[in-house]
Amino acid sequence: MVEENNNGINKDTDPRIQQNRPALSGELKIKKKMKLVPPSLGKFRPVVGQCCHQCTPDSLRKKLEQNTFLGFNNLLSVTETQTRYRGWLVRRLCCALFVSGCKVYGSPASDRLDRICQSNRVTEVLAADHKAPEGDEGQGQLSRLSPFLPLINTCISPGLLRFMGWVMLKVFACVFGSVHVNLNHLSALHKASQEGSPLVYVYVRHSAMDCALVPLVLFCHNLRVPYTVCPLRINNSFLRSVLQKMGVILLPSSALTEMEAEMDTLYSPVMTSLVRELLHEGQAISVGVSAESGQGGQWLARIRQLIKEGSVPDVSLVPVGISYDCVTNIKVGLKSALQWLLRGKPSGSVRIHFTNPFSLKEMCESGRCRVDEWLPLQDLLLPVILNKRDKCVFGKRRTSWLLPSSHYPSALEEQGCPDRDLSIAIILHLIFSATSCMAVMSTSLVSSLLLYRHRKGVRASVLCRDVAWLTEEVLFRNRDVGFGGSLVEVVHYSLSLLTPHLIIAAAPSSKNSVSIRKDPLIVPRPSFAATLHLSLQAQTVTHTFILEAIGACAVSAMLCEVVFSGVSSRVRTDGVEGEEVKGDMEFDVVLCQTELTERALQLCHLLPPGIMPPCQSSQSFALDAVDSLVRCGILIMEEIPRDIPICDFWRREGALTWTTSDDPYQSDSDCEEKDLHSYKISQPSQCPEMLFFLCSMLAGHLRALCWTTAALDLINTPLAEAEFVSQIHSYLCDTANQKKQHYESCSEEAARTAVRTLIDLGVILEERQTGGVVLGVSPLFQLSENRQKLHRFISQYLYN
Template sequence: MVQEKNDGMNKDVALPPVQQNRPALSWELKIKKKLTIVPPSLGKFRPVVGQCCHQCTPDSLRKKLGQNNFLGFRNLLSVNETQTRYRGWLVRRMCCALFVSGCKVYASPVSNRLERVCQSNRYLRGKRRRRDARGGVKEALTAEQKAPEGGDSRGHLNRLSPFLPLIKTCISPGLLRVVGWVMLKMFASVLGSIQVNLNHLSALHKVSQEGSLLVYVYVRQSLMDCALIPLVLLCHNLRVPYTVCPLQVYSSSLRSILQKVGVVLLPPSALTEQEAEMDSLYSPVMTALVRELLHEGQTISVGVSAESGRGGQWLARIRQLIKEGSVPDVSLVPVGISYDCVPKANVQVGLSTVLQWLWSLLWRTPGGSVRIHLAQPFSLKEMCESGRCRVDEWLPLQDLLLPVILNNRADSVLGRRRLSWLLPSSHYASEPEEPTHPERDLSITIILHLIFSATSSMAVMSTSLVSSLLLYKHRKGVSASVLCRDVAWLTEELLFRNKDVGFGGSLAEVVHYSLSLLAPYLVIAAVPSRKDPFIVPRPSLAATLHLDLHAQIVTHTFILEAVGACAVSAMLCEVASSGVSSRVRSDGVDGEEVRGDMEFDVVLCQSELTERALQLCHLLPPGVMPPCQLPQSFALDAVDSLVRCGILIMEEIPRDVPICDFWKKEGTLTWTTTDDPYHSDSDCEEQDLRSYKISQPSQCPEMLFFLCSMLAGHLRSLCWTTTALDLIDTPLPEAEFVAQIHSHLCDTADKKKQHYESCSVEAAHTAVRTLIDLGVLSEERQRRGVVLGVSSLFQLSENRQKLHRFISQYLYN
């Protein structure tokens, strides 16, 4: 953490104006008189976020050491005459247009790009550098037309006609400035502020001046992501990137405008990226386009998704170009984008949709803010060729967990879970042959590392903080004063974990502002008999999913503690069900509420607790665990984190013989040779045994269940999906199977009238993909697509029940 300087740079870091036209929130002044607390540390110190990984890219990290001065934030929407070269009354009314016109825009030549793409071949690097036509555009065209190489060029151009607009994508300086001015005006009508962290901008300027190629990577959340990154770079005089947009745009005029400001769209014939990848020419053309853009010195912006794995193929193409030697190196820049309110994005965008949206902005009051963190750039070549990113321990999930689930093994197989679905297979990428496992796993490691880095760079907004408290701690409602107290506590915990927050001001303003934005998804009851209002999340699917979407960043921050808490809960449930200790009261949990005082008088073994945490790590969705850390190391840290936060207390096991006693029970000494590397100095020394007890403070059970509930939604969706296997007739196409699973999740939540966070579309996709990796579902590739069916091993109801018991042990209720 670095001390925050009071140099005037942070004058724009303020809450947007609170909407005062909501009658349900008229209690704000009452709370402000009672609680005018500013959370400690906030305003004095701010965490340093976005630094390179010290394990994978130490050389890139070393370049930034000693430059941790806090430079503050800049609000992009706060444009005044001081940011122009002119002064005066007229300038104050035209300052936005003058500011954009003064921004530096780099040229983008596209003179002979089409010819270079058509003639592109693959380079292979070895002792003798040579060309290889495999996977090149020229070879793909020749193989498709069954003509000799160098055949009919007119036929080649006809086949490439759907990709010609994509290849000719360019950046027009004049049009870019006009679009930048329009976006500033448009965002000013939608948002209260766009705060940009200035810490790593100087490093980006330095790397750009050195001639390094920059690739910006962000986690997909909304269509607004694609517009925010180019706008930020334009306003800070950095090269505007070519942005990969995964949406389909039907309007020809809108497509033409976007392609002239550097937006790489999907082909008109494809609705989704998956459909585009099925074209045999799409992957070679896009790989050649990326190569030519990097040869021209352009930058690229790519969005990745942890749930579907889409977007990772662009990073795999860049890595392949570096491996072949056609591109020397690129600097990857993770970008963390945090929203107060995540805007909804349409999959298909037309001119009428854009016009309707712009018209609605005229009658809308600005609300919400965005926080953008540009992380420190690091070398992709260093990450790949240094050997620090090891992929030799990647194993299928069924090899890691099936022995534990079916055979009741006490220990798990050590290794990392292989997530091959994060990259499209050769069936979709049209590659001539499947890459070897180490190469594919290394590309997946890079994708996971960037997802984790971009998510770690995100600031926690006030709506995320309040949403997590309402979902995970106060599901049945909470008074405003208690909510304010918990907001202050959780803010300190976030800052303690080196997580930046995207809000400021007094505690009452923070809580009132977040509740104003979340009001459509809450029930706020204010009656004269109560001193402060009562707040309850609406028990509906839309409201719960909206709150869960905001709360995911808090779960990412507390993932260590959440894994450890679920492991403790699993052991406590096992002890309670066995009846060993009557002082463990399993009936103390009723749904989400803890009734009375709970007493945990049980000793937990460290090895068994770590083993439970390790098994749970393999079930986590991708992107929440650092891929450069071994799962067993992560499990040990998860247990240690519970000691640090006071849930567990380390207890020494009493020994009959002190450890320092060198005599064995037999009364003789055992001597060993000095060159034996497997023995310590004293062969009589026993292994250091550790155990833990649950601490007894009154808030400990509440904290334990708060952490357990962070992973309950994901684990519950896995349990419900396992149950659904008895109700679905298989085999089915993958899309239809996922749709039926999603329908079953929604029906189950409707019957229970709760747990709606477990029935999102992303939860259904993640659960199905986990069962495929686990060997529960088998994949069969056919011409019409992938068909899913229940494997022969899990057609037995006994094995499905074992799987259900294994997953449900981590659900505390």
């Protein structure tokens, strides 16, 4: 926490909140002076964006001197105070004057093509390419490199950059109400840029606007505008030419996707050489990474390879968190862009957090980012699913598909799995860091409450109460929020943005109940588009409560086992003899810590990568998940009586038990015995509701896995990967339509993630052929008995 320079967080309130609020079929009977900031945090704000204390302690030590909150800057609010001039005319031209005064670092291409052609990577590939005509090697090289010449000649034109900066400020003012930038770490970026190491900005891809927002923010704050890797396919030649003169590295005109571009044997060597030349010039680079597919990670692998071979001394990585009130996916093109701009008034706001830069060389060479315990998912879970495990196997799920061989630089691929796993660990670490520093927006809070807690509807007054509670919980977990102001204004603002996906109506009431009539009922629309939008908005809240959600699902799995066992009252599941009373009496269950931790650990392996940093062991993460339920009051630790006190260091045999102090998998107390710890479900009335709320956060992914497992009976395999995923997606949609609910489990991304998990689990076999990847059900899971075991294993974590 850092102390603010202003009173509370109202300084960065969205200006549109203060305008006329939309009518919501009635007024809320809530005190308008009620603030969303808890009293204990009214003058403090969570510190976000710090370097990892385990992987990069040296970089963290350099940045700890800053402990004051510098506030936020609304990028779209340009006034005459930001220029050198004053007056009536200046106030009308202040945006153009501000842009003309921003510092611009030009970057001509000059002789970059010659240096790339002379690089060893490119010459080796060209030498192996027999398409070059004999006796005319120079002309043959240029003809072979012709598809990549526009990419190599990408540059930054100062004049065009200033003009497009002014245009983008005007465009975003038509789209968003505000773009707030956290100023805390911008001074660290200025200092890092002066120290000599090039800056590499990494963000998680959400929208096409990400590629424009990061350079625009840096331009407006007099930082070097980075070369931006843009994975979008743009066919318009004029638009491609303009973007390439602004430092945007596009896909080759002949490639439809990043994967198709990487299939070209010359693409990866040329891009690696291009990155090397840009870093030698001192240029900054901006890369977007996909948290689901890992696309974009190949650029980080190229940078790491250049550092390892000594071509580049070091770079400073800067994860960037970008949060939207309302994520809008737009098609890139002049016609679609104009239609998008003319759609109406600006809606939503953006919050951008830059983290402290840290050294990539330090992370790679220190050895603190552990990858030595990564195991295939089959080894971790398959024996448990098929009931063939003798003892628990601890490890972390290997996700080699985040950097497949087709996306991997050939020179790096030949060096073996450990080196490749380290590159994947860096990608995962950056995804986690960028996601962790994203601010939780008000629409995210409202979406998560409506989707996970009040699916059948909620009154506005109750929603306001829950938003205040959830805001406090988010802040206590050291996550920043992207809003401020009075409670009723923030809730009205969020509901106005979510109105197309909600049903808001006044509930019927008697003549004497006037207050109820003015308390509208809010229900999420039971449609695919509405549920999918709310689920997308709620992802940042799920990431914030991921520990509690995993622990809650583990508790739910053990409780389901107790219920199915036929005992409905006092039960002890840890092997200790206890009282058993038949009938519906007080629900008193004691859960063993070892079994509960193992259930949480197994669930961690089923979830998509990026939810936890690779520098933390899965066992430690599972232990934290169980402990988090104790902190939030769902579980109560219970000590089982024994003959000797727990603080006694001596065993009955008279021997001491010693453990190494640097072992991350051991408890801080050497005397602690895991088999003597247990937990009891707390009895407050709020506990079941809180438990179900947390379980619902992961239900969408788990349900998609269950439905995908059931779909294996209906699909004739083998099939091409695209066709296989398409049929799974169709099955998920049909199942959701039949049930008329759970639409968050039938998105295309949910289908791809579920298929990828089953591939890693060995349920689906992946065979690479010349025409592409072919998928089929493995012989082991062609047996219906094994598929049923898999379905039971996954469905145990679904509380309903």
